[in-house]
Amino acid sequence: MTAEQIKLKLKQxxxxxxxxxxxxxxxxxEIPSLQIKIDACFLSNPYATDLFMEKIKILxxxxxxxDILEFYPPQNYDxxxxxxxxxxxxxxxxxxxxGAIEVIQAAMHNFAGNKIAxxxxxxxxxxxxxxxxxxxxxxxLDKRNDYSLNINDYISYIKNNNCDTAILINPNNxxxxxxxxKDLNYFLQSLKDLELIIIDESFIHFAYEDEHLQxxxxxxLIYKYPNxxxxxxxxxxxxxxxxxAGYGIMNKDRVKKLVSNGxxxxxxxxxxxxxxxxxxxxxQEKYEYERKRYIxxxxxFVDDLSKITGLKVYKTKANFVLLEILKSKxxxxxxxxxxxxxxxxxxxxxxxxxxxxxxFVRIAxxxxxxxxxxxxxxxxxxKQYLLN
Amino acid sequence: MTAEQIKLKLKQxxxxxxxxxxxxxxxxxEIPSLQIKIDACFLSNPYATDLFMEKIKILxxxxxxxDILEFYPPQNYDxxxxxxxxxxxxxxxxxxxxGAIEVIQAAMHNFAGNKIAxxxxxxxxxxxxxxxxxxxxxxxLDKRNDYSLNINDYISYIKNNNCDTAILINPNNxxxxxxxxKDLNYFLQSLKDLELIIIDESFIHFAYEDEHLQxxxxxxLIYKYPNxxxxxxxxxxxxxxxxxAGYGIMNKDRVKKLVSNGxxxxxxxxxxxxxxxxxxxxxQEKYEYERKRYIxxxxxFVDDLSKITGLKVYKTKANFVLLEILKSKxxxxxxxxxxxxxxxxxxxxxxxxxxxxxxFVRIAxxxxxxxxxxxxxxxxxxKQYLLN
Numbered sequence: 169m170t171a172e173q174i175k176l177k178l179k180q181x182x183x184x185x186x187x188x189x190x191x192x193x194x195x196x197x198e199i200p201s202l203q204i205k206i207d208a209c210f211l212s213n214p215y216a217t218d219l220f221m222e223k224i225k226i227l228x229x230x231x232x233x234x235d236i237l238e239f240y241p242p243q244n245y246d247x248x249x250x251x252x253x254x255x256x257x258x259x260x261x262x263x264x265x266x267g268a269i270e271v272i273q274a275a276m277h278n279f280a281g282n283k284i285a286x287x288x289x290x291x292x293x294x295x296x297x298x299x300x301x302x303x304x305x306x307x308x309l310d311k312r313n314d315y316s317l318n319i320n321d322y323i324s325y326i327k328n329n330n331c332d333t334a335i336l337i338n339p340n341n342x343x344x345x346x347x348x349x350k351d352l353n354y355f356l357q358s359l360k361d362l363e364l365i366i367i368d369e370s371f372i373h374f375a376y377e378d379e380h381l382q383x384x385x386x387x388x389l390i391y392k393y394p395n396x397x398x399x400x401x402x403x404x405x406x407x408x409x410x411x412x413a414g415y416g417i418m419n420k421d422r423v424k425k426l427v428s429n430g431x432x433x434x435x436x437x438x439x440x441x442x443x444x445x446x447x448x449x450x451x452q453e454k455y456e457y458e459r460k461r462y463i464x465x466x467x468x469f470v471d472d473l474s475k476i477t478g479l480k481v482y483k484t485k486a487n488f489v490l491l492e493i494l495k496s497k498x499x500x501x502x503x504x505x506x507x508x509x510x511x512x513x514x515x516x517x518x519x520x521x522x523x524x525x526x527x528f529v530r531i532a533x534x535x536x537x538x539x540x541x542x543x544x545x546x547x548x549x550x551k552q553y554l555l556n
Numbered sequence: 557m558t559a560e561q562i563k564l565k566l567k568q569x570x571x572x573x574x575x576x577x578x579x580x581x582x583x584x585x586e587i588p589s590l591q592i593k594i595d596a597c598f599l600s601n602p603y604a605t606d607l608f609m610e611k612i613k614i615l616x617x618x619x620x621x622x623d624i625l626e627f628y629p630p631q632n633y634d635x636x637x638x639x640x641x642x643x644x645x646x647x648x649x650x651x652x653x654x655g656a657i658e659v660i661q662a663a664m665h666n667f668a669g670n671k672i673a674x675x676x677x678x679x680x681x682x683x684x685x686x687x688x689x690x691x692x693x694x695x696x697l698d699k700r701n702d703y704s705l706n707i708n709d710y711i712s713y714i715k716n717n718n719c720d721t722a723i724l725i726n727p728n729n730x731x732x733x734x735x736x737x738k739d740l741n742y743f744l745q746s747l748k749d750l751e752l753i754i755i756d757e758s759f760i761h762f763a764y765e766d767e768h769l770q771x772x773x774x775x776x777l778i779y780k781y782p783n784x785x786x787x788x789x790x791x792x793x794x795x796x797x798x799x800x801a802g803y804g805i806m807n808k809d810r811v812k813k814l815v816s817n818g819x820x821x822x823x824x825x826x827x828x829x830x831x832x833x834x835x836x837x838x839x840q841e842k843y844e845y846e847r848k849r850y851i852x853x854x855x856x857f858v859d860d861l862s863k864i865t866g867l868k869v870y871k872t873k874a875n876f877v878l879l880e881i882l883k884s885k886x887x888x889x890x891x892x893x894x895x896x897x898x899x900x901x902x903x904x905x906x907x908x909x910x911x912x913x914x915x916f917v918r919i920a921x922x923x924x925x926x927x928x929x930x931x932x933x934x935x936x937x938x939k940q941y942l943l944n
Contacts, residue, residue, distance in 0.1 A: 193630055210627065217626045224625060228616035237612060237826075238605045239598065240797040242581040243573070266654045266800075266822055273818035277665070297818045409628040410825025412654075430661035430685045434654055436824055437798025438625075440581075 169201050171509050178505045192514070205512030208532045208542055210409075211341075211371070211488050215458040215535070217407030223445050236437035244427050247435045250447030251415055257387050260420045263427065264443070266434045268370050268401035268414030273297050274426050275397045275416060281332030281363040285325065287317055288523030291341045291368070305329050311525050314482055315343045315490075319351050323358045334359060337368040339375050342518055342530040344484025346375045352386060356393045363395060370401035370414075373459055374466065375485040381460045387417050394419045402442065404487065406455070413439045462487065466533035472543045473531070478550045490518070493527040498553060500527040506553075511545040557589050563893045570889070570905075580902075593900030596920045596930055598797075599729075599759070599876050603846035603923070605795030611833050624825035632815050635823045638835030639803055645775050648808045651815065652831070654822045656758050656789035656802030661685050662814050663785045663804060669720030669751040673713065675705055676911030679729045679756070693717050699913050702870055703731045703878075707739050711746045722747060725756040727763050730906055730918040732872025734763045740774060744781045751783060758789035758802075759874040761847055762854065769848045775805050782807045790830065792875065794843070801827045850875065854921035860931045861919070866938045878906070881915040886941055888915040894941075899933040 169177070177199055181190040192209075196202055227233050241247070244264050252259035265271035276297040286294050287307045295304045307325050309315040317340070326334050336355065339346040347355070352367065359365060372384050390396050397418040403409035435443075445451045470489050474481045480492040493500060504517040518528035531546075533539060557565070565587050569578040580598075583590055615621050629635070632652050640647035653659035664685040674682050675695045683692045695713050697703040705728070714722050724743065727734040735743070740755065747753060760772050778784050786805040791797035804811075823831075833839045858877050862869045868880040881888060892905040906916035919934075921927060 191631070193634055212626070214626075217622070220625065221622055224621065228621070233612065233616070234605070234609055235798070237608065237796050237798045238600070238602075239581075239595075240579055240791070241800075242579045246579070246582055266658075266824075269818075269821050270654075277818060296816065299817075403628070408625050410623070410625045412629075412822070412824040428684065429687075430657075430665060433657050433800070436654075436800045436826065438824070438826055 169199065174199055174202060174509050175505050178508070179501075182501055202508070203512045204508070204514050206534060206538045206541055207514050208534060208538075209514050209516040209530075210534075211486075211532045212404045212407040212409060213373075213458065213462045213487065214407055214538075215462050216405065216455060219451070219454055219458055220406060220408055220442065220445065223441075223451075227441065236441055239437070240433065241435050241437045241440040243432050244435060245423075247440050247443050248415070248423075250443040253447045254452060255385075255387050255417070257390070257417055258420075260423060261390055261417055263416045263418060263423045263431070264435050264439075265414045265416060265431075266436070266439070267403065267409075267412040268368075268399050269293060270412075270431070270434060271397075271399050271414050271416035272366070272368070274431060275364065275366055275399070275418075278426060278429075279364045279397065279422060283329060283331040284333040284335065285322070285329065285331040286335045287322060287337075287340070289315065289342060289518075289521045290335075290337050290523070292521075294335050294337075294366075302333075305331055306523070308523055309343070315524075316345050316483075317347060319347070319355050323355065326359060326362070332362055333364040333366075334362055335366045335368070337370070339371045339484070339486040341371065341486065342488070342490045342516070342521060342524075342528070343482055344486040344488060344490055345482075346485035348377055349384060349386060353389070356389060356396060360393065360395070364397065365393070365395050366397050366399060368399040370399060370404055371486040372400075373405035374463055374487040376463065381463050383456075383459070390417050390419060397422070402446075405459070406442070406446075408442060411438050411442050412436065413442050462533070465536045465539060469533045469539040469543070472539075473546065476543075476547050476550045479546075488530050488532045491529050491531055493529070500529050503527075503529060503549065503553075507545055507549060511541075513542055513545050557587065559897045562587055562590060562897050566893050566896070567889070590896075591900045592896070592902050594922060594926045594929055595902045596922055596926075597902050597904040597918075598922075599874075599920045600792045600795040600797060601761075601846065601850045601875065602795055602926075603850050604793065604843060607839070607842055607846055608794060608796055608830065608833065611829075611839075615829065624829055627825070628821065629823050629825045629828040631820050632823060633811075635828050635831050636803070636811075638831040641835045642840060643773075643775050643805070645778070645805055646808075648811060649778060649805055651804045651806065651811045651819070652823050652827075653802045653804060653819075654824070654827070655791065655797075655800040656756075656787050657681060658800075658819070658822060659785075659787050659802050659804035660754070660756070662819060663752065663754055663787070663806075666813060666817075667752045667785065667810060671717060671719040672721040672723065673710070673717065673719040674723045675710060675725075675728070677703065677730060677906075677909045678723075678725050678911070680909070682723050682725075682754075690721075693719055694911065696911055697731070703912075704733050704871075705735060707735070707743055711743065714747060714750070720751040721753070722750055723754045723756070725758070727759045727872070727874040729759065729874065730876070730878045730904070730909060730912075730916070731870055732759075732874040732876060732878055733870075734873035736765055737772060737774060741777070744777060744784060748781065748783070752785065753781070753783050754785045754787060756787040758787060758792055760788075761793035762851055762875040763873040764851065769851050771844075771847070778805050778807060785810070790834075793847070794830070794834075796830060799826050799830050800824065801830050850921070853924045853927060857921045857927040857931070860927075861934070864931075864935050864938050867934075876918050876920045879917050879919055881917070888917050891915075891917060891937065891941075895933055895937060901930055901933050
C-alpha cells in the first residue's frame with residue numbers, strides 16, 4: 169500500500185466507526201503495513217515500566233512464576249495490605265481493582281445516586297458506566313476559560329440541579345488541568361451532603377504543587393468525608409496497563425460491600441506481585457526517581473510544543489497535553505493520519521470527545537528521545553500545513 | 557511455632573476469611589513455618605499447568621513479555637474471538653471474564669430476577685453475590701439420596717415458588733454430581749419462561765458421558781434458550797487460577813449490555829495471551845491429551861479412596877471428591893488441620909457449606925504421584941482416628 173492508499177483507508181475506517189476513532193487493533197489488522205513507531209496516544213510512564221521489568225526478569229527465572237500463574241491469588245483485602253503500607257491508610261479503606269476502570273464501575277454501579285454531575289470534556293467511562301436508574305448532568309467547562317474548572321461555579325451547578333453524586337477527574341483528561349489540594353478540600357467541604365463524590369486521581373502522580381515535584385496526597389480526606397471515593401490507576405503511573413491494577417480509597421463499609429458482593433477474587437497473580445513490589449520501600453524510592461525524571465521530561469516537552477506556531481497548547485499537570493489546531497485547513501483526524509503514515513507517530517484525535525469545540529489532539533509525553541521525535545514531526549507539520 | 561500453635565492460628569485465619577478457606581498465600585504469610593506439600597484443596601489440572609508453562613517460558617524470553625505488561629490489552633470482544641474459534645459459538649455471544657467469578661457476579665448483578673432458586677450444598681458465591689433486591693430460595697438436596705439432584709423435583713420447586721431465576725452447577729461443587737445432557741435439555745425446556753438460568757460448567761472438563769471421555773458440550777443451547785447463561789472457568793481446566801480467566805456464553809444482548817456498561821477492559825495482558833494459546837489448534841490437541849490423562853488419574857484416585865474404611869466417598873464426575881467422615885471422633889476441620897500440620901496435605905473442610913449435614917471434606921485430585929501420597933495419609937489417618 170502506498171502512503172496515499174493508507175491515508176484513504178484510515179479515513180474510510182474512521183467514517184465507518186462514526187464519531188469514534190478506529191482502534192489500533194482494527195487499524196493494524198486492516199492495514200498490516202502500517203508502522204507505529206511512537207504511540208503518543210498511550211498515557212504511561214515508560215521509565216516506570218523499565219523499573220518493573222527488572223522485577224519481572226527476576227520472577228521469570230524463578231519458580232515463583234509458576235505459582236503466580238497456577239494458584240489462586242490472595243483475596244482482595246490481603247492485597248490491600250501492601251497498598252496500605254505505602255499510602256498510610258487503613259487497609260480496610262482500600263479496595264483493589266482489576267484496573268482503575270473496575271473501581272470506577274464498582275463505584276458507579278453500587279454507590280452512585282440518581283443524579284450524577286460530570287464536568288465535560290472528560291473521560292467517557294463516567295457517563296458510559298451509569299446505570300439505567302440514574303441521569304448524568306453534564307457540566308460544560310467553558311472554552312473561553314480554556315476548559316478550566318471554576319470550583320464555585322461547579323458547586324452551584326451541582327446544588328442547583330439537586331445532584332446527589334459528583335465526579336471530579338484530577339488532573340482532568342483530556343485537558344490536563346490540576347485542582348490544587350486547597351480547592352479540593354473546599355469542594356468536598358461544600359458537598360458533604362452528597363451521596364457520592366468520586367475524585368479520579370488516575371494522573372495525579374504526574375501533578376505537583378511545588379518545585380520539589382512532591383506527590384499530591386489526598387488519601388486521608390476519606391476519613392473526613394465518608395461520601396468520598398478516590399480512584400487510583402497504576403497503569404499510567406507505573407506503566408503496567410497490561411496487568412490491570414488500580415485501587416479505590418473509600419469508607420470501610422463501602423469496601424466491605426464490594427468485597428462481600430462480587431469483588432473478592434478480582435486480583436490476578438501478577439497484579440498481586442506488582443502490589444508486593446509496590447509495598448517495598450526500595451522499589452518506591454527507585455520509582456520516585458523515575459516519576460520526577462518523567463515529570464521533568466514532560467515539562468520540557470510541553471514547553472517545546474508551546475513554541476510551535478499555529479497550535480494552542482493547554483496548560484497541563486498530567487503526562488499528556490491537549491493541543492488545539494488553530495489555523496488548520498485540515499481536521500484533527502487528518503493531522504493524526506498524516507503523522508501516523510508519514511512519521512509513524514500516533515496521536516489521540518479528540519473529535520469524539522463530547523464537550524470540546526474545535527479541532528483537538530491529545531499527545532502523551534513518552535521517553536525523552538521519543539518526545540524529541542514528536543516535537544520534530546509536529547514542527548515540520550506545522551510549517552507545512554498550518555501557516556500557509 | 558509448635559504444631560499446637562499452628563493449629564490454633566489456622567482456626568483463627570479460617571474465621572477471618574468468611575465462608576471460604578484462607579488462601580495459601582495468606583496462610584503461608586501468617587504461618588511461615590507451615591509446610592504445604594500437597595494442596596488438595598486446589599481444584600485444577602496440574603498437567604494442564606505444565607502445558608501452559610511451556611508457553612510462558614517462550615514468552616518470558618521474548619520481547620513480547622514487556623508488551624503484555626506495558627500496553628492495554630485488547631477489549632473484551634476482541635479476546636472473545638479466540639474463544640469463539642474453539643467453541644464454535646459466535647463471538648458476540650461470548651463474554652470474557654476476569655475469572656469465572658466475574659461472569660457469575662456480572663450475571664447475578666445484571667440479569668438475575670427477584671427470586672433465585674439454588675440447590676444446596678453448592679458454591680457459596682451464588683448466594684453471596686445476590687443483590688439486595690432479590691431473595692434466594694434454597695433447594696435442599698436430600699442427604700438420603702446422596703445429595704443428588706432430582707430434576708423433576710427441582711423444576712417443581714422452582715415453579716411452586718414462582719422463581720424467576722434458577723441456578724445449576726454442573727458438575728456440582730462440592731458433591732461432584734454430573735447432570736447428563738438429556739436431563740439438562742429437559743430442565744431448560746421446562747423452564748423456558750424464566751428470566752435467567754445459570755448453568756455453571758466450571759468443572760465440566762472433568763466430566764464425561766462415555767468411555768471415550770468426550771468433552772460434554774452444551775454451548776449451542778444458548779441459541780435455543782435466550783434465558784441461559786453458561787459459565788466457564790479456565791482456572792480449573794487449564795490450571796491457571798492466577799491469571800483470572802473465564803467466560804460466559806449467553807445471548808448477544810446480554811453480552812452487549814455487560815461490555816458497554818463496565819466490563820470492557822476487564823481482560824489482562826496475560827489473560828489475553830492465554831486465550832491466544834487457547835485459540836490454537838495445536839495447544840488444544842495437547843490439552844485434550846492432558847485432560848483425559850487427568851480424568852483417568854482421578855477415576856483411579858476415587859477408586860482407591862473408596863477402599864478406605866470409615867469414610868463415605870460420594871460419586872463424582874468432577875476433579876474432586878466429597879468425603880464424609882462416618883465414624884469420626886474429630887471434626888472435619890480437625891482432620892484438615894491434622895493432615896496439614898502432620899503430613900503437609902491440605903484438604904478442604906466443608907463445615908462452612910450450608911446444606912451439608914455431617915462431617916465432610918472435599919479432596920481434589922492432583923498429579924498421580926501426589927494422589928498416592930494423599931491416599932497413604934488418609935489411610936493412615938483412618939486407622940488412627942476412625943476405627944478405634
